[in-house]
Amino acid sequence: MDIREELLRRRKDSRWIIGALGALLLILSAIFYFIQRSRDLPIDEVTNRVLLFVLWYINLVLIITILFVLLRNLFKLVVERHQGLFGSKLKTKLVATYIALALVPVLLLFVYGSQLLQGWIDRWFNEPAIKQVMEQGYEVAQALYVQANERNLRDARRVLDEIEGLELQDPGARPALARKLQALLNELELDFLSVYRDTDFVHAIVRPQSGIGVVPDHGDRFLLETLDKGVGEKILPMPEGQGRVLLSAVAGGPSGETRTIVVTGSHLEARLASQSEKLIQAFQGYRQLEVRKSDIKTTYRLTFLMVTLVILLMTSWVGLYLARRVIVPIEAVAEGTRRLSEGDLDYQVEVPADDELGVLVRSFNRMTTELRRNKEDLMAANRDLAEERAVIAAVLQNVAAGVISIDQEGRIITCNRVALTMLRQPNEQAVGRPFQELWQDPERRKLAELFEEDPGPSGRLSRGLRLFLGDEWKTFEAKVRTMRDRDGNVSGRVMVLEDLTELISAQQMAAWNDAARRVAHEIKNPLTPIKLTAERLLVRYRQKDRSLGKALEEGMETIVREVDSMRGMVDEFSRFARMRPPQPTQVDLGRLVDDTLKLYESLKPGVEIEGVIAPDARSALIDGEQIRRALINLLDNAVEATSAPGRVSVNVHASNGSLMIDVADTGAGIPAAAREKLFLPHFSTKGRGTGLGLSIVYRIINEHHGSIKVEDNQPRGTVFRIQLPQG
């Protein structure tokens, strides 16, 4: 969802909420208005049948709507829980909480409010004072009519008795009847008096002062009822503002014959009539209220229920909406975590939220983005590493040197093909096996011993090895180095094997060529003076020179000297060839060095000879004689190469478990090209001598399991650095 859609959706949500609140306000206002107006409405309208049904159907619609909303959400929750959707339990709790929070107080309010309302209505109707006043007023009003009626009936019976015997059907007797009735009217103070034979009018008199004016028309039905029941009564309305006439009638004579009816009447003045009727109507109104009490209660109960349901609907809706607002981001994040656990790092939660849940959603999205980026970086790094490993593997497989590495447990983790070929084990599966298992035979066991040997703090070890593999001798240079991880902890060792067999063979061949050339040259040098001397002696002998004797003497001396020179050279070769193995003993190295240096003191003017022996390097397990010879060879060269003013120094010290002897001079130095051949037999930069001096040094040091190398001295000259195992 892009930002625009999100904004539109939020705006729509806001419109919904505002609209719903507005509708609620409108409905409640309308209901409130209705309740207020209902106080002034006639009771007929309040208890109107149509109104009751309308209210009930509105309530019914509201109930159905609420049930629909609740059941729909309940159904969805049940389905989600049945499907085991993540977050459905939380959603159930939230929805249940919101609905309970909405339902319980509203329903309690409804029950309490309706009971209160019913109580008010009952209390009002059961107010004894009101009811008593109403009843007494009614009884007073009715008593007025009853008393008047009783008096009229009594008077009517008196009149009936008085006129009994008169021939009413005889028109001639009418005047006497009229006089009699007039007298009775006056005597009884009646306002009206009339006589009938059945329903036939006979005579009527109205007292002029009564206010009745004309003879009231009571209709035949009144007379018929009187005939039927023997007595009758009727209240006749007068014209507006003239009160009422109370009529009473008595029928005389036996039933079945023509009967005489006497009707007496009294006028009830307007004010009295009006007041009594108001009292009666008031009581009637009160009784009507009592009869309609149930309907009134129902009307207000339905109205109250309608308010309750509207509030309930709105609170339920708002509750569900809020629950959804809370749940949707949580569900989305939960879904995101599920997708994340399945490896989908591209998943982004696209649920808008502003509050803390929004922070949660954004944090989750940032987390997945970071995870995806890290994964991509890791994959790229792995690809690079794999490529690098492939390159290294290719290099290892194609490099001329054999490479073998082991871990801390001694298992071989790398062994290239060249190494196995060198060691005549081309078909062995080396990787993963302990090196002791791979190299069990006595020859290869020497390699295993190199791995087992402590390389010391430097972590480096270098050995020349000569192994009899297959059917030939092989010469190797083995370099062992300790491997360390990033934290500096030892993680294993690596050995690089270099097959020097052919190189040494070639070097030996070249050396022997050079040696032959040099020996030939050295032998040729004394032969020439011997030959010349012999030829000169022969010439003198043929010339029979007198100085032949002297010449012979001189010539023989020359020949002897040259032969001695040749013998000396032969002896040196012989010693080199027959040099014995070192026999180490504990030697005071300091004294050995001091004694050797004394041989060169003041040997060459201007060349300073000095020796520095560290206290921790004074004692060593070495063959003292051979080491002295090596030192003399090195010092011979150094003193010869150093011009005055100059300095030749010997520095002896211990370092990393080794004994270091540095022999330095301030001479012209050795060209780099010459350094490679410096320790080969019969190689010399001086153009004279046997060229065996440095070869002898190299051999002595090598047989002491040490090493020697040549470097430039600073600021000038050359330094030979000898490393010997200490102790």
Place this chain on the structure above:
Amino acid sequence: MSLGGAAILAGLLSIFGGQPTTAQLSDLSVDVVDGRLEVSFRLREAIDEELIERIETGLPSGFRYQFKLVRPTRNWFDNTLITSQLEAVAMYNAVTREYQVNYKLDGKLTTSRVLTDRQELEAALTQFDRFTPFPIEEIKARKPIHLRVRAELGRRNLLLLIPTTIHTDWIESERFVLGAATGDQE
């Protein structure tokens, strides 16, 4: 609904809705006289002290009778040919102590009577003789038909809340044929 549920509901209705009515229509007879439908019937046990009290308070009270002329249809809903409604409403004047009974047929006042006697009042509200509920001149019905009558007795609030009207059951006349001679009933 289970028996227990039905019993509970009936109990609630009896507590909050009042007793079921015992009123019933009876003695329904129909005559077609000179092209007019004349109906006679009685409503029994409909007037109780509550109704009398209601009338005597001055409230217009009474009954509403509903008439249906129905042609029965086999295997289907019956066909209603014509309907009408008669209201018999009594009002008491406490000053004159007279009952005025008005009759309205389909909302139009047809007759008004003034009574002073309660028995007359009860008869006026519940006994009808040779009453014509609707014209039948334009009704075409060759097959036998019958008249259905029901009385609406008033209103009751179920569970103190739900307004309902109280009716008698519908009663049916014997079948008759329009245009048949008087008393020619099936």
